[in-house]
Amino acid sequence: MNEFLSSLTTLLGDGGVLVGRDIDGYLLDQRRRWQGAALAVARPRTTGDVAAAVRLCAEHGVSIVPQGGNTSLCGAATPDTTGRQLVISFERMNHIVEVDAANDTVTVEAGATIAEVQAAARAANRLFPAEWAASASARVGGALGTNAGGVNVLHYGNMRELTLGLEVVLADGSVWNGLRGLRKDNTGYDLKHLFIGAEGTLGLITRAVLRLYPVLSARATALVTVTDPAASVALLRGLQAAIGDRVTSFELISRRCWELLAEHCPELPHPHAQPPQWCVLVEVSDAGDSDALLERLAEALMALDFDDALVAQSEQDAQAFWALRESIPEAQRRRGVSIKHDVAVPISAIPAFLTEAEAALKAEFPTADIVAFGHVGDGNLHYNVFLDDKTNAVYADEPAINHVIYRLVASLHGTLSAEHGIGVLKRDELAHYRDPLELTLMHAVKRALDPRNLMNPGKVIQAED
Template identity: 65%
Template sequence: MSFLEQLREWQASHAILFGADTAPYCLDQRRRYQGQTLAVARPNSTEQVQQLVRLCAEHQIAIVPQGGNTSLCGAATPLNDGQSLIISLERMNQIIQVDADNNTITVQTGVTLAQVQQAALNVKRLFPANWAAAQSCQIGGALATNAGGVNVLRYGNMRELTLGLEVVLADGEVWNGLRGLRKDNTGYDLKQLFVGSEGTLGLITQAVLRLYPLPTAHATALVAVDHPAAAVELLRGLQAEVGDRVTSFELISAPCLDLLHLHFPRLAQPFQPTPAWCVLIELSDGGDSAALTDRLAEYLFAHGCMDAYVAQNLSEAAAFWQLRESIPEAQRIDGVSIKHDISLPIGAIPDFLEMCDAEMLSAFPGAKIVAFGHLGDGNLHYNLFLADKTAGVYEQEQAVNELVYRHVASHNGSISAEHGIGQLKRETLQQVRSELELTLMRQIKRSLDPQGLFNPGKVL
C-alpha cells in the first residue's frame, strides 16, 4: 500500500486534509513563504504521531511539524517540492496536569499559550511567557523556537521555563523526559537539544513547564527618554532599587508611536509632542499594587523622569500595553518592511543604534527606521521601511541585512533573538557561526535524524 493510500485510512475521522484544504497550512503568517504538501495530518495523541512518523520513515517522506503557524521566519512552512507531510498538533490540545504544589503544568503541545496562562491562573499561579500571539501560538512552536516575549527579563525564555519533554524521534520511538524536577543531574540534559531546534530533530508532543506564584501587585509606567543610553541607565538604576521586581522593560522609538497614531488613532498616547524614545516599565511582586505603584512613581520623579505617566489602575496599564502590542500590526498595515530580530549586550544597544542608524540613512536616504523591543533582555526589533512598501522591497533585503548584521557582529550580538532561523536566515547562519559550531550542529542532526526527514530546508 502506498504512503497516500495509508494516509487516506485516517481521512474518515477528518484527521487528514488533502488538496485545497491544506492551503492555510502552507502559507506563513507574514505571507512571505508559500509551500506545498502531500497532506496535513492532525493527530490527537502521541501514539498517532508515532504512527505517522514511522510511516514517513518507512516511505522516506519529509515531515514538517506545525503548531499555530505563527512563525516569523518560515520555520513551519513546507518547501515548494510538495513532497512533505505537515503534522499539525492543533488537535493535541489537552492540559494533562496542573501541579500547584510543584509549580508545574504538563500539557500536550498543541495547547495555546493563552490556555496555559489561564490554567495557571485557575490555581493562582503564573505561567510568565507572554507575547502578542498568545491566543493562536501553540506551546510546541514556542518550544521549537525557544520563544521569548516581554517577561524574559525576569523569568527567562521557553528554555528556562521548561522542565521536561516528550518527543517523538525520527524512527518513531518516543523519548519520555516528562520530569517535573528542578534538580536532575543524571547525564546530558537532552531536552535542551529539542528546545530551539525548530522541529529539525524531533516532534515535541508533551511538555512540563514551570509555574510561579501569582503576583498580586503590579505597577506600570510609560516614561519618555531622550536617548537609548538614558533608558539603559534607568533600567540599571531601577533594578538596583527594586531588584527582580522589574518584570518588563520595553523600548519604543518615535516612529513606532507615529505609526500607532496614523493607523490606530483611538489608542491613547499621553505624550505631546512625541518623544524621541520612551520605555514601558512593569514591576510585579506580592503585596499591594498601590504601594508598588507609589514606589515606582517616587523613584521616577526622584531621578528626574518628569515626562512619565504611571498607571493608576488596571485600565490605564492595559492601555499602555496595548500601545506596545499594536506596533507589529501598525507596521503590517503600513506596508512591507525589512525586519530584524536581533540581540545585543544591553549596554551596547545605544552605540549600535547610533552607528547603524547613521550608516543606514546614508545608504538608504529617506528610509524610516522602526526600532523597538525588549531592552531589559537585549532583544531589539530593528525594522526598515523604504520607499517601496510592497514585496519589491525584498530586492534590497540582502544589502540591508549585510549592513545590520555587520553592526550586530561588531557589538557581539546575534542575528536571531527569539524568532529563530527557519528559511529566512538559513544562509546567514552559515556566515555567523564558526565552522566548528556548524559541524557540531550537523553531527547532532545526523545522529537524531539520519534520513534528514524532520523539517528539511530549515536552520541547517
C-alpha cells in the same frame, strides 16, 4: 503516494488527514511571504498517532514539517514547493494534561496555545509568565521550537528557562519520554535543550512540563520618557538597584513607533500630546498592595531624575499602555512590507547599535524608515526597515540591508536571532555568522538524530551533501 496517504488515513481516522483545497491555510506563512505545497496535512490526536505517522513517513521517505499555530516569522512552519512533504499540525493535541500547583508545574500537549496555558495556570492561582502579541494563537510546540521570549523574559526567562521536561517523537518514530518536573536532575546530558530552539529539525515535541510561578497581585506600570537609548539603560540599572528583581518588563519604544500607531491604529487612545523621541514601558510586579508598589515606582523614578513619566493609575490604564506596545507589529503590517530583524546585543551595547545602525543604513539607503523597539531589558531589539516601495519588491534590497545590520551585530558580539528562530529566512545568514566549529557540531547533532534529513529539512541549517 496513494499507498502512503491511504495508510496515513487509516492510522489517524476521520478528520486526521486533509488534502486538496482543505490544506490551503497550512501552506502560507503568517507574513504571507512563503507559499508552499504539501502532500497532505496530518492532524494527530495523541503522541501515539504522531509516532505512527512518523514511522510511516520514515518507511516511505516522506519528510515532515511540524506546525503549531502557524505564527512563525521566519518560514519555519511552511513546507517547500515540491508538494512531497507532510505537514503535521498539532492543533488537535491541545490538552492541558495536569496542573501540579504544589510543584508549580503544568504538563501540556504541544498544540495548546500559550493563552490556554496561562488560563489553566490562573485557574490554579498560578502564573505562566510567557507573553507576547501572538499568545492567543501561538502554540506551545512552536514556542518551544523557536525558544520564544516575549515581554517578561527580563524576570522569568524565555521558553528554555520555563521548561522542565519534554516528550519528543524522534525521526524513526521512537518516543523519548523526558516529562520530568524536576528543578534538579544531574543524570547526564540534559537532552531537552537539544530540541528547544531546534524548530522541529531534530524531533517533534509532543508534550512539555512547564514552570509556573506564584501570582503577583500587585503591579505598577509607567511610560517613562528618556532622552536616548543610553538613558534607558541607565534607567534600567537604576530601577533594578532601587526595586530589585521586581522589574519584570522593560520595553524601549522609539518615536517612529508612536507615529505609526497614530497613523495606522487610530482606534487606540494615545497617551502623549507629542510623542517623545524615546520612551520606556516599564512594569514592576510583586505580592501585596498595588498602591504601595505604585508609590515605590514613582519615588524611584523621581530619585533617578526620570520625572517625565505617565504612571498608570488603574488596571485599565496599564492595559491601555500594553495594548499600544503590542499593536506596534500591527501598525507596521498596515504600513507595508518591511525588512525585519530580531537581534540581540549586550545591553550595554544597545545605544551603540542604534546609533551606528541608523548611520550606516542612511548612508546606503537615505530614505530608509527605521522602526526600532523591543525588550531592551534583555538586549533584544526588533529593528525593522521600510523603504519607499511598500510591496514585496523591497525584498530585493534585503541582502544589502541585512549585511549592514548583521555585520554590526556581530561586531558587538550579538546574535541575528533572539527569539523568532532561524527558519529559512536566516538559514544562509547563520552560516556566515556562527563559528565554523559550532556549525560542524550542529550538523553532527542533525546527522545523529535525523540521518535521512526527514525532520523539517531546509530549516535552521542546510543539509550537507
